[in-house]
Amino acid sequence: MTPAVALERATLRVGARDVLKDVSFAIEPGEFIGVLGPNGAGKTTLMRAILGLLPPSEGHLRVFGRAPQRGDSTIGYLPQVRTVLPDLRVHGLDFIASSLSGERWGLPRLSRADRAMIDDTLALVGARDLARRPLSEMSGGERQRLLLAQALIGKPQLLLLDEPLISLDARHQEVAIEVVRRICRERGTTVLFSAHELNQLIGTLDRVLYLGNGQAVLGAVAEVITAPVLSRLYGTDIHVVRADGHVFVMARGRDMEHVEHQHDHGHEHHHH
Amino acid sequence: MSSISTITGMNIIITDMFQYEFMNNAFAAAGIAAAVSGLVGYFLVMRAQTFAGHALSHIGFAGATGAGLIGLAPLWGLIGFTLAAGIVMGLLSERISNRDVAIGIVLALALGFGLLFLHYYTAFASQATALLFGNVLAVDRGMIATLGLLGIVTLAGLAAIMRPLIFASLQPELAEAKGVPLRFVSTAFLAIVALAVSECAQIVGVLLVFTMMVGPPAAAQRLTTGLSSGLAAAALIALAEAWLGLTLAFYSDWPVSFCIAVLSALGYFAALAAPLRRARPAGTGVIESAP
Numbered sequence: 001m002t003p004a005v006a007l008e009r010a011t012l013r014v015g016a017r018d019v020l021k022d023v024s025f026a027i028e029p030g031e032f033i034g035v036l037g038p039n040g041a042g043k044t045t046l047m048r049a050i051l052g053l054l055p056p057s058e059g060h061l062r063v064f065g066r067a068p069q070r071g072d073s074t075i076g077y078l079p080q081v082r083t084v085l086p087d088l089r090v091h092g093l094d095f096i097a098s099s100l101s102g103e104r105w106g107l108p109r110l111s112r113a114d115r116a117m118i119d120d121t122l123a124l125v126g127a128r129d130l131a132r133r134p135l136s137e138m139s140g141g142e143r144q145r146l147l148l149a150q151a152l153i154g155k156p157q158l159l160l161l162d163e164p165l166i167s168l169d170a171r172h173q174e175v176a177i178e179v180v181r182r183i184c185r186e187r188g189t190t191v192l193f194s195a196h197e198l199n200q201l202i203g204t205l206d207r208v209l210y211l212g213n214g215q216a217v218l219g220a221v222a223e224v225i226t227a228p229v230l231s232r233l234y235g236t237d238i239h240v241v242r243a244d245g246h247v248f249v250m251a252r253g254r255d256m257e258h259v260e261h262q263h264d265h266g267h268e269h270h271h272h
Numbered sequence: 273m274s275s276i277s278t279i280t281g282m283n284i285i286i287t288d289m290f291q292y293e294f295m296n297n298a299f300a301a302a303g304i305a306a307a308v309s310g311l312v313g314y315f316l317v318m319r320a321q322t323f324a325g326h327a328l329s330h331i332g333f334a335g336a337t338g339a340g341l342i343g344l345a346p347l348w349g350l351i352g353f354t355l356a357a358g359i360v361m362g363l364l365s366e367r368i369s370n371r372d373v374a375i376g377i378v379l380a381l382a383l384g385f386g387l388l389f390l391h392y393y394t395a396f397a398s399q400a401t402a403l404l405f406g407n408v409l410a411v412d413r414g415m416i417a418t419l420g421l422l423g424i425v426t427l428a429g430l431a432a433i434m435r436p437l438i439f440a441s442l443q444p445e446l447a448e449a450k451g452v453p454l455r456f457v458s459t460a461f462l463a464i465v466a467l468a469v470s471e472c473a474q475i476v477g478v479l480l481v482f483t484m485m486v487g488p489p490a491a492a493q494r495l496t497t498g499l500s501s502g503l504a505a506a507a508l509i510a511l512a513e514a515w516l517g518l519t520l521a522f523y524s525d526w527p528v529s530f531c532i533a534v535l536s537a538l539g540y541f542a543a544l545a546a547p548l549r550r551a552r553p554a555g556t557g558v559i560e561s562a563p
Contacts, residue, residue: 051449071451079445088318088442091497095442102439103451107431108499134497150446 002065004029004158004190005050007216010059012042012049019045021214022059027192027207029064029157032184033218034201035194037211038234038256043194044080046211047160050192051077063158071103076156078147080163092130092138093118096150121149125179140167148176152183159183159191165200177204198225199246225249289522294409298528301411301419302514305475306484308423310492310510312430312468313485314503315461317493319441322486323372324361324462327379329469329478331357334382336403336478337389346403347418350478351470357382358466362459406477406529408518419471426467433460438499475514476529483529484510487536491543513539 003026012020019042027033035043048054049061052068061068063075096118097110122128127145130138138146148164161180165173177193181204184191195201198208202221209218210225212233217224224230225247230238234251241248249256289295316325332354339349357378390400402410411419430437440447440457448454472481492505517532524531 048449053449070449075449077446077449079443079449089493089497089502090318090442090499094499098439098442099446099450102435102447104435105432106435108435108438132497 001029003027003062004031004064005192006060006062007056008060008062010049010056010061012045012054013057014045014054018057018214020211020216023214023216024059025209025216025218027190027209027218029190030184030188031206032181032191032204033193034198034205034208035192035211036196036198036208041211041213041233042216043211044162046216047077047162047192047194050158050160051075073154074157076151076154076159078151078159078161078164080166089134089136091132091134092122092127092146093132095135095146096122096131096153099150100153117153118149121153122146124152125149126175141169141172144168145172145176148179152179155187155189157189159189159193161191161193163194163196165195165197173200177201198249202245202247221247289519294411295518295522297411297413297416298408298518299515300416302408302475302518302532303511304416304419304423305471306488306510306514307507308426308468309472309481309484310488310507311427311503312465313489313510314492314506315430315437315441316465316485317489319461321462321465322482323375325465325469325485326482327375327382328354328358328361328462328466329473329481330379330386331382332466332469332473333403333478334385334389336473337386337393337400340399341389341393346399347415347470347474350473351422351467353382354466354469355463358462358464359459362455362462402477403473404477404479405527406473406475406480408475408528411474415474419474422467422471426464426471429460429464429467433457433464437461476532480529480533483533483536484514487540488513491539494540494543495546509539 006026007020007023009022009024010020011018011022019040035046037043045054049056050063050068052070052072055061055068063069063072093115097108097114100110100114100118119128119131122131125145125148127142127149130142130146133142135143135146144164144167148161151159151161159180164176164180168176177200180191180193183189192209193201193205198221201208205221207218208221208224209216210230210233212230213235215233217229217233225240227238227240230240230249234256236251238256239250241250290299313325316322332350335349335351335353336346337349338353339346401407436447436452436457439450440452440454444454468485469478469481472484476483488510489502489506491509492502496502496505513532513535517535518528520526520531520535521528
């Protein structure tokens with residue numbers, strides 16, 4: 001079977017830096033992949049490359065056997081939100097509607113079918129009440145649910161979700177994971193789900209893609225989340241502690257994932 | 273009885289005002305500029321690029337005085353300079369148009385050049401006030417036709433890029449991934465803003481373009497949450513403020529631009545004070561964590 005996403009000795013360069021260097025792996029259709037790694041390891045960069053926004057400087061990248069194409073309608077994308085315009089009093093429905101064929105010229109139009117499709121998708125993530133509320137009054141978690149709904153519109157074959165759990169409370173994190181898991185299983189959608197915490201995804205993901213130090217390792221949790229592999233990816237001595245079905249990644253007694261998470265809110269590592 | 277006499281009184285007042293051709297011309301010109309400013313300004317406010325709009329008008333001042341120096345009509349100098357500046361701003365980067373310091377320095381420089389051109393062409397100095405603060409009462413039929421044509425071009429341009437413009441304004445990351453040419457869209461938008469600024473400057477002058485391009489759309493955004501209702505409200509508020517301003521000026525003998533500026537500010541602050549329209553359903557029972 002043609003892999004959903006395949007990298008062959010690919011190098012992804014942003015500016016003068018090789019974010020991923022000489023990386024090869026293949027993701028099968030229908031897999032739920034948890035994408036993990038420290039900040040700046042290339043999670044966002046990888047997704048941008050799959051979207052066709054960043055061609056590999058060396059090697060090959062194939063999406064369902066083809067070179068990535070900008071504007072590919074078979075890919076649903078939830079970008080990490082960085083541009084939140086202050087005081088934006090546009091309501092949820094208009095926000096999502098803007099993305100429906102938003103690349104076409106002319107005046108915006110919203111057909112009855114479009115409206116029904118948005119409504120169904122909002123209902124799927126339990127965010128129907130957001131359609132009529134202005135963005136400026138939504139919490140970070142509500143905006144995040146709106147973005148998740150938007151990524152699901154049009155029944156994409158491949159879902160790229162960049163930190164979809166950020167600013168969701170524990171209950172909505174579970175709901176979001178469950179919704180994505182169901183779509184993955186029922187529709188056979190391939191999912192790349194980046195996150196800071198492995199433990200929430202452990203029961204859901206098929207394989208984990210761990211990025212770090214310019215490298216990428218794809219495999220089952222038991223193969224990847226090990227002291228030797230992670231020490232290589234973090235470039236420092238890492239211990240893996242397993243307790244009660246949970247896995248903790250520690251460096252010198254500190255929980256790496258939580259350290260990373262604290263850093264993330266103020267940081268800008270969006271690559272242009 | 274009293275209501276009848278008020279109505280007759282109003283009729284007299286209004287017929288009184290429209291007996292003068294310059295008032296008719298002023299209403300037509302202000303109406304065209306207000307509709308264009310309200311619609312274009314709505315996106316300027318949405319994209320948080322109001323300062324860029326302000327800078328464009330100052331650059332236009334240098335263009336208008338420069339055109340006077342070489343014997344061209346000020347309007348064409350204004351259009352030429354704002355259009356060129358808008359396109360350059362858009363091309364340099366989609367982000368530079370939001371950089372306050374760079375824009376502030378460029379607009380001060382432009383005003384400086386405007387002053388230099390005036391210095392060398394002293395005969396033009398009497399027109400400087402008109403350029404800076406507008407002179408809608410001097411608008412003639414020819415100017416109305418020019419403004420109308422310019423308005424049609426501006427709105428046609430806006431209509432052509434509106435869909436990707438909304439997408440790119442609300443969600444630039446996703447718009448880029450879906451194939452929207454971000455730089456082209458933001459450049460085309462700033463060119464449209466430049467044309468709207470040129471129109472607006474004919475009515476209220478380069479220093480007061482905010483009164484028509486920012487005040488009404490900002491008020492409209494406070495009062496509405498839908499895109500289409502917001503656009504309609506922005507145009508209507510701009511129109512109402514421009515025409516009320518003219519009426520007020522006619523009967524008070526205050527400068528028109530002053531009256532429109534006051535109404536624009538009043539409209540904005542009234543919208544701020546108005547209770548926000550909320551459509552929040554009764555408690556969903558979900559507690560959100562702080563972002």
